[in-house]
Amino acid sequence: MTHTSDLAPDLPPDLAPAHEALEEASFLRDTVRAFRRNRMAMVGLAFVVALVVCAVFAPWISPHDPYRVALDEQLLGPSRTYWLGTDNFGRDVLTRILYGARISLVVGIVPSLISLAIGAVMGILSGYLGGRTDFVVMRLADMMIAFPSLLLAMVVMYTLGANLLNIFLALALVGWASVARVVRSQTLALREKEFIEAARANGTSRSRIMFGHIFPNVIPTLIVLFSLSIPEAIMWESSLSFLGVGVQPPEASWGLLVAKGKEYMFQAPTVAIAPGIAILLTVLAFNFIGDGLRDALDPSMKD
Amino acid sequence: MLMFAVRRILVSIPVLIGITLILFVMLNVVPGDPIALMMKEHASPEVIARVREQMHLDDPMISRYFSFLWNAVQGDLGNSIKLNRPVTDLILKAFPNTLLLAVCAALVSWVVGIPAGILSAVRRDSFLDRFFMGFSLLGVSMPIFWSALLLQYVFAMKLKLLPVSGFYGWQYLVLPSIVLGWSSAGVIARLTRSSLLEVMRLDYIRTARAKGLRETGVITRHALKNALIPVVTIMAIQVAGLLSGAVITEAIFSIPGVGRITVSAISSRDMPLLQGAVLFATVLVILGNLVADILYSILDPRIRAQMRSEAS
Numbered sequence: 001m002t003h004t005s006d007l008a009p010d011l012p013p014d015l016a017p018a019h020e021a022l023e024e025a026s027f028l029r030d031t032v033r034a035f036r037r038n039r040m041a042m043v044g045l046a047f048v049v050a051l052v053v054c055a056v057f058a059p060w061i062s063p064h065d066p067y068r069v070a071l072d073e074q075l076l077g078p079s080r081t082y083w084l085g086t087d088n089f090g091r092d093v094l095t096r097i098l099y100g101a102r103i104s105l106v107v108g109i110v111p112s113l114i115s116l117a118i119g120a121v122m123g124i125l126s127g128y129l130g131g132r133t134d135f136v137v138m139r140l141a142d143m144m145i146a147f148p149s150l151l152l153a154m155v156v157m158y159t160l161g162a163n164l165l166n167i168f169l170a171l172a173l174v175g176w177a178s179v180a181r182v183v184r185s186q187t188l189a190l191r192e193k194e195f196i197e198a199a200r201a202n203g204t205s206r207s208r209i210m211f212g213h214i215f216p217n218v219i220p221t222l223i224v225l226f227s228l229s230i231p232e233a234i235m236w237e238s239s240l241s242f243l244g245v246g247v248q249p250p251e252a253s254w255g256l257l258v259a260k261g262k263e264y265m266f267q268a269p270t271v272a273i274a275p276g277i278a279i280l281l282t283v284l285a286f287n288f289i290g291d292g293l294r295d296a297l298d299p300s301m302k303d
Numbered sequence: 304m305l306m307f308a309v310r311r312i313l314v315s316i317p318v319l320i321g322i323t324l325i326l327f328v329m330l331n332v333v334p335g336d337p338i339a340l341m342m343k344e345h346a347s348p349e350v351i352a353r354v355r356e357q358m359h360l361d362d363p364m365i366s367r368y369f370s371f372l373w374n375a376v377q378g379d380l381g382n383s384i385k386l387n388r389p390v391t392d393l394i395l396k397a398f399p400n401t402l403l404l405a406v407c408a409a410l411v412s413w414v415v416g417i418p419a420g421i422l423s424a425v426r427r428d429s430f431l432d433r434f435f436m437g438f439s440l441l442g443v444s445m446p447i448f449w450s451a452l453l454l455q456y457v458f459a460m461k462l463k464l465l466p467v468s469g470f471y472g473w474q475y476l477v478l479p480s481i482v483l484g485w486s487s488a489g490v491i492a493r494l495t496r497s498s499l500l501e502v503m504r505l506d507y508i509r510t511a512r513a514k515g516l517r518e519t520g521v522i523t524r525h526a527l528k529n530a531l532i533p534v535v536t537i538m539a540i541q542v543a544g545l546l547s548g549a550v551i552t553e554a555i556f557s558i559p560g561v562g563r564i565t566v567s568a569i570s571s572r573d574m575p576l577l578q579g580a581v582l583f584a585t586v587l588v589i590l591g592n593l594v595a596d597i598l599y600s601i602l603d604p605r606i607r608a609q610m611r612s613e614a615s
Contacts, residue, residue, distance in 0.1 A: 158330070243550070
């Protein structure tokens with residue numbers, strides 16, 4: 001349990017700070033230690049760090065120009081110049097994958113952050129205020145969860161048009177409801193705790209209790225949900241792009257690379273297979289990190 | 304029991320109505336004239352005006368929503384703009400194919416997932432356990448469209464054992480079912496494993512062992528009965544995952560199902576068809592969740608007791 005440093009001003013000054021600081025430090029230390037013991041999580045973390053470096057420095061480290069068309073070098077097999085061969089326009093597959101990593105990572109992170117923010121606010125409001133707010137928010141969440149995610153995202157893309165910003169919106173819309181449910185159930189448990197009762201007795205305002213006291217205590221859960229929703233978002237984006245309602249050419253997301261490459265499966269299978277491996281490894285890596293974080297931060301969430 | 308089922312059904316009606324509203328609003332705020340957009344430059348302004356009138360597109364949105372809802376309840380989802388045929392007919396004609404694919408995929412996932420989960424739990428931390436859990440993690444982490452391409456490449460293009468795509472006989476269903484079943488097999492295997500491990504810790508299992516039952520008897524006669532309850536209920540919820548997955552699987556394997564209708568409705572900007580197909584799929588998912596909850600309460604008396612105490 002993280003106790004908040006925000007709690008300190010509400011308590012007598014000589015009581016709170018030292019104790020809180022001590023507990024927070026040891027919680028953090030325990031978490032890091034538990035995470036580092038998890039070998040798969042560390043492997044996942046190493047992979048993701050390497051991927052982020054590749055994505056950020058793609059223009060400097062990639063061997064070729066991702067948009068350069070060379071019609072005399074179409075669909076070449078892997079060679080020393082083109083490690084993973086070339087596509088139907090003679091573009092280097094490895095370079096396209098490195099540039100695709102930028103889109104996939106952004107698509108993994110941004111919508112997850114949005115849905116996390118919405119889900120956290122909705123969940124805390126719903127759980128703490130209860131009553132009519134709770135009813136409305138939870139029915140809204142029920143609807144979103146009943147909608148098949150891919151179809152919902154496809155409808156959003158149909159309405160708003162296929163581009164990166166709308167992918168963010170579509171995926172955030174798909175994701176917030178399950179976050180809200182988890183945060184709500186945690187809020188329900190937290191509001192019965194003594195420190196919340198103490199804050200209430202102190203005359204602390206409702207919004208301060210919700211976002212100054214309850215929110216810091218759901219952060220560990222939010223971190224876990226965040227790390228597990230990144231691979232999910234990457235999967236959804238690649239599916240949308242594969243179906244033609246996601247990222248549009250000449251941009252290259254991994255799902256789009258697989259979709260374009262599938263036409264040339266027979267002549268040059270690496271064009272479609274290589275970006276798929278990139279998706280698979282990235283999703284696996286994030287899942288390992290998520291599992292590691294969950295075990296380290298919140299063992300009670302372990303299934 | 305009946306009371307619980309009735310209450311559960313009543314709760315899903317507002318959810319369903321809310322979903323129709325969300326869906327309707329989302330599809331009807333498309334910027335630009337949907338008819339002009341769809342017919343491109345082929346249509347004269349008079350034709351566009353006539354079609355708009357036929358579809359009541361000039362009425363206020365709220366009245367259009369209520370007539371949409373009223374018609375949908377009676378099974379009328381309007382006409383496809385592109386194919387000029389009732390949406391309901393198109394969906395009902397395609398649905399058996401989707402259902403067949405989903406059932407085959409579900410069978411694959413149960414036949415593979417449940418035994419794999421049981422073996423993993425019984426031989427916990429063994430090589431077999433790691434192998435199965437690794438395999439199921441792979442299934443969950445692989446994009447469906449990519450595993451489909453891989454299997455097509457290996458089994459259809461290279462080994463020529465199965466057809467690449469199309470829908471003319473049972474052999475056309477093998478690869479799509481494996482592709483679609485694999486990811487849910489992973490989910491089923493993990494759930495079976497964790498549920499069985501949990502049950503094996505309980506007192507009544509210790510009692511069964513203490514009275515001298517052999518381990519296989521303890522597992523098959525006692526532990527599995529309880530361990531499989533969550534697994535059975537997840538099967539109904541699986542419908543949702545399989546339907547989402549079917550969209551992609553049908554597109555890749557050219558199976559004329561509801562998923563392919565959805566994708567083609569998007570690319571041809573056929574709004575009524577898209578609306579109908581998505582609504583249809585969503586109703587199926589809600590039904591799946593409903594069946595899951597009711598099944599759960601039938602199989603697990605504790606849930607019923609909890610419901611009763613909540614109600615009183």
